[in-house]
Amino acid sequence: MDGYLAKFAKLQKESLEGGGQERTQIQQGLGKLTARERINQLADPGTFEEIGSLVRDHRQPFDGKDRPSPYDGIITGFARVSGRSVILYSVDFTVMSGSLGDQAAWKLADLARMAGQMQMPLIGIIDSAGERLSFKGGDIGLNGLAQFFRNYSLISGIVPRISLVLGPCIGVSAVVPVLSDFSIIHRQTGFLWLGGDKHSDDAGTAEFHMEKSGQCDLIAASDEDAIAQAKKLLSFLPQNCWEKPPVVEMGDNPERREEDLLDIMPDDPRLTYDIHEIIARVVDNGEFFELKQDFANHLVTGFCRFGNQVCGLVANNPDELSGILEPDSSDKYDRFMNFLDAFNIPQINLVDTTAFPPGDKWERLGVIRHGAKLLHSYANITCPKITVVLRRSYGGANIVMGCSAMFPDFIYGWPTTEFAPTGPETVVHAVFHKELAKAKEEGRYEKVYNFLLNILKEQFSVLTLGKFWTTYYTVHEVIDPRDTRPRIIKALRALVNKREELPDRKRSIKPA
CATH class of the missing domain: 3.90.226.10 (2-enoyl-CoA Hydratase; Chain A, domain 1)
Incomplete structure (x- = not known):
């Protein structure tokens, strides 16, 4: 021996x-x-x-x-x-x-x-x-x-x-x-x-x-x-797809309301703000573990906790490219949401986006294909899904970020929420171009333009659309921004035993 x-x-x-x-x-x-x-x-x-x-x-x-x-x-x-x-x-x-x-x-x-x-x-x-x-x-x-x-x-x-x-x-x-x-x-x-x-x-x-x-x-x-x-x-990940991520006592009050949330977003929707300021005020202890921070930074992804529970957070960042969803941000979003679904981690979406960008440049980069990929993924994920619309939710981005027709488990909207196929300003110019041309000749352009714009903004507001439960553009509830954190936590508690079945098949085929 x-x-x-x-x-x-x-x-x-x-x-x-x-x-x-x-x-x-x-x-x-x-x-x-x-x-x-x-x-x-x-x-x-x-x-x-x-x-x-x-x-x-x-x-x-x-x-x-x-x-x-x-x-x-x-x-x-x-x-x-x-x-x-x-x-x-x-x-x-x-x-x-x-x-x-x-x-x-x-x-x-x-x-x-x-x-x-x-x-x-x-x-x-x-x-x-x-x-x-x-x-x-x-x-x-x-x-x-x-x-x-x-x-x-x-x-x-x-x-x-x-x-x-x-x-x-x-x-x-x-x-x-x-x-x-x-x-x-x-x-x-x-x-x-x-x-x-x-x-x-x-x-x-x-x-x-x-x-x-x-x-x-x-x-x-x-x-x-x-x-x-x-x-x-x-520390944010489970051992495997059959277990849940670790629950960590964060010592943060689940009922905490944030007065500061009323001062972050500018009153003028044409002005921007940094979405990180909102994230820091709603997650447990302001701790957010961001991923791919400098890649397609107009979309923010990362892990956080709400009420001690691990969540994946996806948020448009209006401070960068108005929070658009172009091919890179679409890839970033798609990869992250599929990981969350694989390990049954709740997905929280904070929405403020002017939609997918139009034009020859973006068409050459496959913006339609990337949008289709997000539609496919969101339709097939079964993890808990909560959407909070903060301000703008326009065009196809409204769908892939978890609008009501895509059936998130809960969708909330701040009173500042606007749902529209595109921005109200664009709609005014497209629909009323003759009226605006005539008003310009008469020296009344600004008055007529603002009159029409205010009518559309009123119609696109969640305070109007929220009165219709069955419309495409709606929410489950309009909420006070200060209540965003407790609302998310209560929704997560309601989803603890969520079960969602997909059609019986071998597999789905995602757009390339």
Whole structure:
């Protein structure tokens, strides 16, 4: 037995040393934690249980140079994070630059399968120069990687999947953070890139994917910050699709009314305001965990709590592009609402939008297709849905943001709410252009225009439309803005046992 234990101890020592002291020092010199240090930061002390530590790259390197390959460059196992059981992996850049070998890919494939079977969140920490290929005997080493992609996709909607890009993530493996439910990218060292030439200095960086591609949910200032954000994110998520998110006592009065809400929105609907000011006043303790903050920032998405219960919040932001729904914001909304539905997290919509933008530019970008995608998704989600219309709810955006005809569970409106196919000003010019032309000749343009506009605004007001229960443009109740928070919380309580059935079918087909 002593001989076996000695061999075992030697292998364990190799695994703990990773790529060696020299490469570890280089890693730390770049301001990055090692793979094991990252796990220690993430996992509760003493809870990480490694599996696959003895695995090595069994193939001959294509250049004939032998290199150490402890755990084939990827540390895998399970642990507790803030008391919650998770499955995790951490790519070790000190082992052949974190390149993904054949055995490492098969480890990942099984890890994803185990996460689904054990119904535990899967967290991946990525720091990899790409795939480690071998051309010996016709084997290029992608079988395991394809199996990982398949298994990772199959557990979508079963368990939450979080990726932390703390170094390079290039080649075909770059799809992993995008397949994930949430991706966190390090501002300085993170680099996500499929391949090909770069044509700008910021290409592949965290800012690039946050602002341009929309493939980043959170940007981190350091490894420690990324791990802290992952822990915070996990606190809003359930273990799996059959459980509810953690209920946390926030100590905020559910009956709290906010007088300040009366002063945020300008009286003139042509003027804007920052929706964050309203969000901060209605959610528990003003805490809002925003996602994709700098991507399509005219639509705000993120997690919060109402009455200690986790909710997903979607809100138009009039301060940016008047809160329109164009292709990027539509993609952002669609992805988020489908995640909420998969894990039965209530969706709260705060609405103030001038609708989908018309014109040649937007048609070329597929604005109709993106609008159709939102219609399809909203019609098919069954999680609790609460809509609060704050001011404008125009055109097709009125539908996809949860108007009465889309049957949200509850729809409330502030007294400032206007429902219309488009803005009243546009309607006046389109319908009464002859009258306005004549009034202009007579020098009475402003008087006639304002007269007609005021009539339309009165007709489009929720204080008029709310008198008709069966009309397309209506709400369940007009509410005092100061009562927004308690109204939402009471609605959530009423929806605790909600059940909604969809037609019996194999699956629906979403517009591409």
